[in-house]
Amino acid sequence: MKANRGGGEHGQHEALKLSSFFFMPERPRDYLVLFTRFSVLTCLIVSVSLVLRATFLSPSARDYSTTYGLKLTAVPQKAIALPPSASVGPTNIxxxxxxxxxxxETWIDRSQYISLWWRNxxxxFVWLDEPVKIPENHSDVxxxxxxxxxxxxxxxxxFSSSRAAVRIAxxxxxxxxxxxxxxxxxxxxxxDTVFxxxxxVKVLSKYDHEQMWYIGGNSESVEQDVMHAYDMAFGGGGFALSRPLAARLAAAMDDCLQRYFYFYGSDQRIASCISEIGVPFTEERGFHQLDIRGDPYGFLAAHPLAPLVSLHHLVYLDPMFPNKNPIESLQTLMKPYTLDPNRILQQINCHDRKRQWSISISWxxxxQIYTYFLTATELTTPLQTFKTWRSSSDGPFVFNTRPLKPDPCERPVTYFMDGAEDVRDSGTKTxxxxGDKNYGHCGKIEHTRLTKVKRILVTSMKTDPEYWNKAPRRQCCEVMEGKVGKRKExxxxxRIRKCRSLEKI
Structure with a gap:
């Protein structure tokens, strides 16, 4: 402006044009002309401003700020952007x-559960409500x-009932x-969730992580599902959100917390917010909330045909193994799990036709061994050794159960894993x-003959790494004769093996 204002023909000409645009009206109709020109100029200024604002707040501009070090205004929570996926290849831990x-308040005790599966x-992170004081000179990992x-x-x-649920959500x-x-x-x-x-990793690898996925497990007790929801993942059993869905959920979370303040749990708040995003719940049967009371034995001994992903509520249940506490029980379970993760808790059923025994292995x-024949359907139906979570009643559950027979002679003789090791050629021995499950004493000859078997050795080849990527099918087992020498009684x-093409259980 200073160059134009100083003199010279060009500067005077430009000044004349500018002054003529904003001339002082001499007649009434000139006011209309002035108003029209002023409106046009105002629209131009506003349009330019909007374009510039959109440019500097666009996702591409935010990318430039990372690349070139530009300092831009912080993006509000509601405008959280979806970052591009930077990794390729199969999903790993x-x-x-x-x-x-x-x-x-509970971290020192509960850390025992996380330390069972957390590795370098x-x-x-474990998210706490306040800092926790760690004992001095500790050496505990x-x-x-x-x-x-x-x-x-x-x-x-x-919130209406659970303040902690707000933080957890x-x-x-x-x-x-x-x-x-x-x-x-x-x-x-x-x-207290054990993953x-x-x-x-095997389960999540089946899904495209660049799409929006909400994956987990439901409650085992119908009363819990009725009270909360069937189509949601219960938080204690754990659930997985793909990164694109996590981005949408994080952006919407605060508004959802305001709307759904009346829910009890954090998982129900999250499920309702995900429902607003339009993403359905995908159930994987290996996530276990374990909304049951008492002894989980019957459920775990007839695990569904799915990879074991998580266990929850074990602190409130009877220990999995006799004469062990919950932590010792999990430590025992981890031994075979490290040898063959795909097979852990997988049920294999067979019959000893010579003795007419029914055998069920939860690897x-x-x-469990019965002194009479049971069908495959019966063996794969969990014994009801437990009650419902809320009312401690006999059901209903979201799966079928079979009752423990009142006659001790109709109940199984139970054995529990107490050792596991690798063998050559990619095999395992367990x-x-x-073990006593307090099922009572049976005096019949056949039952007495069975209880003389104090130890069972199970051999198997390790499962195919692609086992869960194929159509699921239970494997078969058979009793090996003449292999135990003088101690055969x-x-x-x-031996666990693949079922033959025409073989039935």
Whole structure:
């Protein structure tokens, strides 16, 4: 402007044009001309401003800020963008970020459960309500599990019954905003949830992580599903959100917390928010909330034909193994799991036709033997050794059960895994010793003959790495004769193998 204002023909000409645009009207109709020109100029200024604003707030501009170091205004939570996927290749444990809900008051005790499955390669945090004081001079590895305190913003949201549920629901916002690289899945769980991470990777690998997925398990007790929802993942059993869905959920979370303040649990708040996004619940039968009371034996001994992904509520249930506490029981289960993760708790059934015995193996956990024939359908139906979660009643459950017979002679003799090892040529050996489940005493000759078998050795080849990517089918087993020498009355040898083409159980 200074160059134009100083003199010269060009400068005077430009000044004349500018002054003529804003001339002072001499007649009334000139006011209309002036108003029209002023309106046109105003529209031009506003249009240019909107274009510039859209440019600097667009996703591409935010990318430039990372690449070239430009400092732009912070993006509001509601405008959280979907970051591009940077990783390629098969999903592995490094692509999973665990967001575990904990509390400072119970962290020292509950860390025993997480330490069973957390490794140096595990990514994630246990999110606490406040800092926890770790004992001085500790050497326990469980205290090296990374923890963080939830963002205090959760305290501003109202609630009806469970204040902690608000914070736990918002953990997905805490986790996503860390913006960590190469995260394909966010997996939520409680501090007493035990994950079987190799199987979790196997399950999630079936799904396209660049699409929006909401994967988990339902409650086992119908009364829980009726009270909360059938079409949602129960949080204690754990559930997985793909990164694109986590981004949408994080952006919508605060509004959802305001709308769904009347729900009891964090998982129901999350499920309702995901429903607004339009993503359905995908159930995987290996996630276990374990909404049952008493002895989980019958359920675990007849595990569904699916990879074991998680176990929850074990602190409230009878120990899995006799004469062991819950932590010792899980430590025992982890031994065979590390040898053959795909096979853990998988049920294999067969019959000893010579003795007319029915045999059911829950690999790595237990063996049941009956002194009479049972059909395959009966063997795969869980014995009801448990009650419902809320009312401690006999049901209903979301799966069929069969009752324990009142006659002790009709109940199984039970064995529990007490040893596991690798063998050459990619095989395994597991040992099972007779264990008392307080099923009563039977004086019949055949039952007495069975109880003389004190130990069972099970051999098998390790499962095919692609086992769960194929159409599922239970394997078969058979009693091996003449393999146990002088102690054949006290020992039994079973072999697990693929079923023959025309073989039936």
């Amino acid at each position: 490094s692509h999973i970020f665990f967001s575990i809900a904990g509390a400072a 390669t595990t990514r994630g 469980r205290f090296s599990i990374p923890t963080r305190v939830s963002d205090p913003g959760w305290t501003r949201f109202k 918002r953990i997905i916002w805490d986790s996503y905003r860390l913006n960590l690289p190469n995260v394909r899945w966010f997996v939520m769980g409680d501090d 079987f991470t190799e199987n979790l 790595g956990y237990t063996i 040992w099972y010793s007779i 006290k020992e039994m040898l079973l």
